[in-house]
Amino acid sequence: MTLRFAGVDPNTGKDESPMVWVDDAKRELVVQGLKPGEDLLTEIGTTEWVPGHSVGTPDHENVTRIPLRMAQVIRKALDDAERDGLL
Template structure:
């Protein structure tokens, strides 16, 4: 796996912060975020279970530009892999 780094939360001290990558091998997006609180998880559970292999995370809105860049790169890489 080769992760392409797109950035960290711009309003952080650089440690333990939301981060965005794209896996160059399969074009998957990889996101690190804050764990959702119980209230948020409970609301998410109203539409279905959260499997043990998945997690609900929060990404701050200020990261939208970084995530947009990662989405564009993932889309481009995905088309190259076809």
Template structure:
């Protein structure tokens, strides 16, 4: 799997999270974010089952431009 790095949260400084990649083969987005383990978020995210091997990830609004860029990369290749 070859991931193309799109970018990371401009406010994260030297820290690595959140970040966005595009899988160059499948065009899937790969997102690193903050695990949303607080009860309120998890209780609100029950529209679909969250299986034991899954989690909910929170990505800040300021990363929307990076997500759009990642979608464009996935679409163009």
């Protein structure tokens, strides 16, 4: 796996996250973030967000919270991926 670091939450502490990487080989963003609280997992598990799509979080998936202040980091990761012909 080839991960390129794109950025970290500007308000993070030394031992914390969220962070964003670009995986060149898989053409994906990789995001490390804050675990959701039970209230969010319950809401996701009971709300049909997309008509016809199953609700909840399958065992092979995860939910991560990313602060909106990281918008510039995510944009940079996408811009870098587009510049490198990954998009």
